[in-house]
Amino acid sequence: MPLYEIGEHGLRRHEAAQFAALGIYERADLQRLLRDDIAVLAPDLLVIAEEFGNWENSRRRIDLLAIDKVGHLVVIELKRTDDGGHMELQALRYAAMIAAMGFEEVVSTYEAHLARTEPDGDTDARSALLAWLDSTEETPVISSDVRIMLVSADFGRELTTTVLWLNRFVGMDVRCIRLIPYAIDGRVLLDIQQVIPLPEAGDYQVRTIQKSATQERHSSDGRDWTRYHIIVDGQASEDLNKRHAVRLMIQRLIERGVPAAAIGAKMTPGRFRRLDGEHHTDDEVQAALAGQYPDVNVQAWFTEHAIVQNGSTWIVRRIWGRATEPTLKTLSDAFPEAKVSFQRATSSV
Missing domain, CATH: 3.40.1350.10 (Trna Endonuclease; Chain: A, domain 1)
Known part of the structure; x- marks a missing residue:
């Protein structure tokens, strides 16, 4: 040819x-x-x-x-x-x-x-x-x-x-x-x-x-493959797997004015972590995480989606499993004024 x-x-x-x-x-x-x-x-x-x-x-x-x-x-x-x-x-x-x-x-x-x-x-x-x-x-x-x-x-x-x-x-x-x-x-x-x-x-x-x-x-295979929509003012996101559903809900709550510290207080310890100081790039966040928590697997966290607020940096864990829906419900119920909720997707794949 x-x-x-x-x-x-x-x-x-x-x-x-x-x-x-x-x-x-x-x-x-x-x-x-x-x-x-x-x-x-x-x-x-x-x-x-x-x-x-x-x-x-x-x-x-x-x-x-x-x-x-x-x-x-x-x-x-x-x-x-x-x-x-x-x-x-x-x-x-x-x-x-x-x-x-x-x-x-x-x-x-x-x-x-x-x-x-x-x-x-x-x-x-x-x-x-x-x-x-x-x-x-x-x-x-x-x-x-x-x-x-x-x-x-x-x-x-x-x-x-x-x-x-x-x-x-x-x-x-x-x-x-x-x-x-x-x-x-x-x-x-x-x-x-x-x-x-x-x-x-x-x-x-x-x-x-x-x-x-x-x-x-x-x-x-017996696993829970449920996917979720995050809803803001009645508008649903695309269907998301567990890790991204939790991450997006936290992101939307932050955008609606909910302090990161208030969100962290409602969540299971160790799943939404605060880092000392403000870190704006992925490399900076990973270095700060490894320095503050040396035993933590850095790759298990959304370091590329860090939240910087009031002199601190907050990051969300990637692995959620069966804790996903209880966490989504807890956050939705805790901050009703933000009008951020969720629903299960019609397909679990």
């Missing part, structure tokens, strides 16, 4: 190049580049392992293993060939092998990855994952519905037919992303396109499949 450059005298045609001819390799180049900038494939991914193969009696390894914000593991397989080989079959095998991974296994996997890629870093794997995942639980659920991303220079008909069938009739989320290199004036440019499902139609299809699967999983 040629690329056209608009020039002074018309269009200039640039033919697609071959990775092999450019001396670009799968693992040493493509895998490394995507590992370090995975957002070029999708913005909701966090790479937790490279060359992952923590299973018995197998020498095969997943090129990149990622996790999305709602707890789906994502198998990412790379090829620099023009037909993708049999990468869809290989990825399916990998997906089956990791489908039973729990949160603790994900934490240990990410710890090992950070040790290799950031040996001098201070990132705590557990805290980083808790902050990344959209969960209200201390131990988030890792979905058994594994996503697959196939990344190649192109894809053969057998492969694309298989992927379309898996998405439509099996209900999987398998995506094909094409990487097309171009050598132009001594530079190598890379065109990255999702070809299956087409972005225009695929997002709705994938969200529908994921929502159905998530509803089924949540209805059977």
Whole structure:
């Protein structure tokens, strides 16, 4: 597929190049580049392992293993060939092998990855994952519905037919992303396109499949997945998970003139904390929290939504669980003049 450059005298045609001819390799180049900038494939991914193969009696390894914000593991397989080989079959095998991974296994996997890629870093794997995942639980659920991303220079008909069938009739989320290199004036440019499902139609299809699967999983795991609307003067917010519902109610009460200290007096100790001094940036708040409460997990707090008032800084805890609704009711009843209330969302997912 040629690329056209608009020039002074018309269009200039640039033919697609071959990775092999450019001396670009799968693992040493493509895998490394995507590992370090995975957002070029999708913005909701966090790479937790490279060359992952923590299973018995197998020498095969997943090129990149990622996790999305709602707890789906994502198998990412790379090829620099023009037909993708049999990468869809290989990825399916990998997906089956990791489908039973729990949160603790994900934490240990990410710890090992950070040790290799950031040996001098201070990132705590557990805290980083808790902050990344959209969960209200201390131990988030890792979905058994594994996503697959196939990344190649192109894809053969057998492969694309298989992927379309898996998405439509099996209900999987398998995506094909094409990487097309171009050598132009001594530079190598890379065109990255999702070809299956087409972005225009695929997002709705994938969200529908994921929502159905998530509803089924949540209805059977015994956890409370209730979501809430925060209501101000009769106007309801979008439906929110527990952590964001509590955070938004506190924020709206503050906006309505309720002092942070008065809110803190009504809440369970340790869930809405006061820090000495005024701290306005996320880094400042995190440093103040770690200094004043050295045993606290900094990532378990909304440091990016700190409330600065009367010489102090107040922060809300991220983890709420079953304390959510009692807290919302307590705050709503305690400050009726603010006209901030809540209601359960009609859907719990």
